[in-house]
Amino acid sequence: MKIQELADRMGLSVHTIRYYEKEGLLDERHVERDQNNYRHYSDEAIERLTLVKRFQSVGCSLTELKQILLGLDTNTTTTQQGIEWVLSKIKEIERKKEEYDQVLATLNRMLEYKVALQNGPGKEHR
Amino acid sequence: MKIQELADRMGLSVHTIRYYEKEGLLDERHVERDQNNYRHYSDEAIERLTLVKRFQSVGCSLTELKQILLGLDTNTTTTQQGIEWVLSKIKEIERKKEEYDQVLATLNRMLEYKVALQNGPGKEHR
DNA sequence: GTAAACTATAGAGTAAACTCTAAGGCAAGC
DNA sequence: GCTTGCCTTAGAGTTTACTCTATAGTTTAC
Numbered sequence: 001m002k003i004q005e006l007a008d009r010m011g012l013s014v015h016t017i018r019y020y021e022k023e024g025l026l027d028e029r030h031v032e033r034d035q036n037n038y039r040h041y042s043d044e045a046i047e048r049l050t051l052v053k054r055f056q057s058v059g060c061s062l063t064e065l066k067q068i069l070l071g072l073d074t075n076t077t078t079t080q081q082g083i084e085w086v087l088s089k090i091k092e093i094e095r096k097k098e099e100y101d102q103v104l105a106t107l108n109r110m111l112e113y114k115v116a117l118q119n120g121p122g123k124e125h126r
Numbered sequence: 127m128k129i130q131e132l133a134d135r136m137g138l139s140v141h142t143i144r145y146y147e148k149e150g151l152l153d154e155r156h157v158e159r160d161q162n163n164y165r166h167y168s169d170e171a172i173e174r175l176t177l178v179k180r181f182q183s184v185g186c187s188l189t190e191l192k193q194i195l196l197g198l199d200t201n202t203t204t205t206q207q208g209i210e211w212v213l214s215k216i217k218e219i220e221r222k223k224e225e226y227d228q229v230l231a232t233l234n235r236m237l238e239y240k241v242a243l244q245n246g247p248g249k250e251h252r
Numbered sequence: 253g254t255a256a257a258c259t260a261t262a263g264a265g266t267a268a269a270c271t272c273t274a275a276g277g278c279a280a281g282c
Numbered sequence: 283g284c285t286t287g288c289c290t291t292a293g294a295g296t297t298t299a300c301t302c303t304a305t306a307g308t309t310t311a312c
Contacts, residue, residue: 004258014259015301023299036308038259051232057222058229059185062299071236079244086237090230096183097226103184104219106177110197111212118205130288140289141271149269162278164289188269 006041010049017049023062025052025069058093132167136175143175149188151178151195184219 007014020026021039030045048069055065068089071082133140146152147165156171174195181191194215197208 002259013301016299018260019300036259038308054225054228054232057185057225059183083237083240083244086233086240090233090237093226093230093233097223099180099183100219100223100226102180104216106180107212107216107219110194111209111216114209114212118209128289139271142269144291145270162289164278 001041003039003041006045006049009046010053012049020049020052020062024066025062058096127167129165129167132171132175135172136179138175138179146175146178146188150192151188184222 001009003014003017006012007017010017017026018039021031026045026048030042030048032040032042034040051069051072052065055068056062060068067085071086127135129140129143132138133143136143143152144165147157152171152174156168156174158166158168160166177195177198178191181194182188186194193211197212
């Protein structure tokens with residue numbers, strides 16, 4: 001598929017996709033060039049970008065993502081070191097999930113307060 | 127307490143704290159000025175910045191945070207509208223938590239793969 | 253066969269959230 | 283009393299992740 005189609009399917013702009021390629025998040029398994037020099041994307045590009053979006057949405061920078069993808073692609077970092085990296089990342093994500101729970105708690109308090117205000121104005125305090 | 131102490135306690139830089147104040151995330155309940163014009167922070171500043179960090183860590187922009195804090199501070203946005211905003215925010219956070227679970231799943235797959243490689247090299251495939 | 257729509261590149265511009273610098277005033281220790 | 287270190291402001295600089303522009307070639311539709 002060509003870049004515009006991929007962009008539409010992924011909900012990204014063509015600029016962003018080219019930018020990701022420049023940043024090394026896509027490689028020959030995902031993009032090739034037609035005779036006319038147009039980029040041609042494989043289905044693997046979809047998978048890759050889905051992964052990119054997913055990790056990005058939990059706060060990974062593109063630099064960090066490159067590390068992660070490298071870890072998925074090659075066995076180079078396989079060893080105690082690589083395992084420890086993944087473990088620390090897992091801990092980090094779990095901490096973040098706890099943060100989310102605390103934010104949810106705050107939002108729920110806000111909600112209850114607002115609902116109470118709406119239902120019984122004049123009794124706001126206590 | 128003075129700005130450096132607050133910064134140390136919160137794990138922020140003094141620059142960042144002044145920046146937050148300029149952006150309207152802190153007000154007279156959190157900062158006052160001594161005779162020498164030094165900023166003097168109340169304990170409420172700690173609570174406030176904790177909240178700021180918490181919401182920020184789940185992807186809220188400072189602009190959005192200002193809205194949230196306004197909603198906590200005043201009753202101005204209390205009405206159906208405000209309630210709906212909180213509800214939509216809660217949905218958003220819940221969606222994000224699901225993303226986190228997917229990322230955790232990916233990391234766990236990476237981990238298993240790496241552990242398997244380390245324990246039985248030569249049997250990487252299948 | 254030509255206009256509209258898509259592709260390419262290089263590079264400039266933007267927004268958010270810091271981060272740092274300069275130039276100066278205040279304060280605490282020796 | 284003076285050096286060292288923290289405080290002030292205004293404003294410049296940085297980083298990240300886009301986002302857009304200019305210029306030009308290609309493809310598709312009528």
